[in-house]
Amino acid sequence: MSDSQWELLPPLPHGGKRAVQTLVIGGGIVGLACALRLQSAGQQVLLIEHERLAAGASRGNAGALAFADVLPLASPGILRQAPRWLLDPLGPLSLRPAYTPAMLPWLWKFWRASRPARVAASTQAQAMLLAQSAAEWPALLRLAGAESQLRDGGNLHLYDNAAQWRAALAGWEQRAAHGVAFQAIEGSHPIAALQPGLNPAIQHAVFTPHWQTVEDPLLLCRSLAQAFLARGGRLARASARSLLPEARGLLLQLGDDSLLLAQRVLLCAGPWSHRLAASLGERFPLETERGYNTTLPPGAFALRRQLSFPGHGFVVTPIAGGVRVGGAVEFAGLRAAPNYARADAMLAKARRFLPGLRTDGGTQWMGCRPSLPDSLPVIGPSPADGRLFYAFGHGHLGLTQAAATAALATAWATTQALPPTAFAPSRFL
Ligand SMILES: Cc1cc2nc3c(=O)[nH]c(=O)nc-3n(C[C@H](O)[C@H](O)[C@H](O)COP(=O)(O)OP(=O)(O)OC[C@H]3O[C@@H](n4cnc5c(N)ncnc54)[C@H](O)[C@@H]3O)c2cc1C
Structure with missing residues (x-):
């Protein structure tokens, strides 16, 4: 079969x-x-x-065991970035106009969950769940006979401007307070030692060594x-x-x-x-944050580990022998047809940051993240x-x-x- x-x-x-x-x-x-x-x-x-x-x-997510992601999305930082992202029609965040009225109650709750006292509590809870996950995954993989599907190697967060990197470092310090190990990196040479083939204009990065990925979700x-x-x-x-x-x-x-x-x-x-x-x-305020990606065949790029581009809302991951480029958030509900122009836009950006990326022969996919406002x-x-x-x-x-x-x-x-x-x-x- x-x-x-x-x-x-x-x-x-x-x-x-x-x-x-x-x-x-x-x-x-x-x-x-x-x-x-x-x-x-x-x-x-x-x-x-x-x-x-x-x-x-x-089925088609980015395959990360993102144990370092202790900061909730509902936060003042995202509220600050959102207007700029929303202005770009194919940017990291989009809200389909016809869907806006249906989204308003969720967005209101998201905004309320982004207040500092609530953020501190949800960071604590998210950190606890991620730490428990890091402790539980090895036993679950053993139970499934899937230990060999786990990839160490960490994640390289890449920033294409210094101001963005400096602003992000405050967030990394917050993560460190919850036990997340990270290393701030400046200069294209030390970055290239972790991932050759990047656009040398990328001068700033953060490396998280305890991040893992799976071979294929x-x-x-x-x-x-x-x-x-x-x-x-x-x-x-x-x-x-x-x-x-x-x-x-x-x-x-x-x-x-x-x-x-x-x-x-x-x-x-x-x-x-x-x-x-x-x-x-x-009745739960459950919404979907739709995400897109393109999975390129083996040989698309010699990727050593997962790369994240936080300023652009996408990641590049070694998956099933190939390379998966994707991310973004689209609010359009569960029924609207996919808009694969979003996947194309991320692929084009990835090509800019990874000039040797071969973008032909890919398979596009859209998936619905199940999301609560906090x-x-x-x-x-x-x-x-x-x-x-x-x-x-x-x-x-x-x-x-x-x-x-x-x-x-x-x-x-x-x-x-x-x-x-x-x-x-x-x-x-
Ligand atoms: C682009 C993208 C990248 C992502 N990357 C990552 C990542 O790197 N790391 C990470 O941790 N997470 C990632 N995620 C998020 C992650 O994929 C989801 O949070 C996760 O898959 C949700 O799993 P689930 O089992 O709750 O839901 P689903 O995967 O949606 O599974 C629910 C299942 O229930 C079935 N179902 C629904 N209704 C019924 C019904 N009435 N009767 C019977 N069956 C039903 C559905 O058919 C479906 O198979 C990503 C998501 C996207 C979209």
């Missing part, structure tokens, strides 16, 4: 056993990590996915799924439509109108999660029904934070331990 056939998953059989101990909804990185961890802790787990394995952002999802299946887990194609609390468990109505009874449900449906939560009357995920039991656990809204860091999320979900399922309140669903309800 080819990989793409396998990813489609078998449909959930009609009739047969329609009751399950633990049900995970969503076959992205968060759902897969949770399913594998729960199952290895002795739970009987069924994971359902309505499209194909890793159909969403988990889709391959990692496949490995988690295969390990889950090999240990007796069940994966099926089915669409979750609504949840109904009953005395015996949570009754899930599926897209084909059939029913499934679960003792416990984990909702990990990425940017679609709020629709199911709404069936229990719980830049933190929702991880915790539903106030409406304690048998439902929410694990969504990981924004720019879902791959990185999946391992900690899975550990928190497993602790809840096995010992009723509650995740830190910073991630509690009640903060929005």
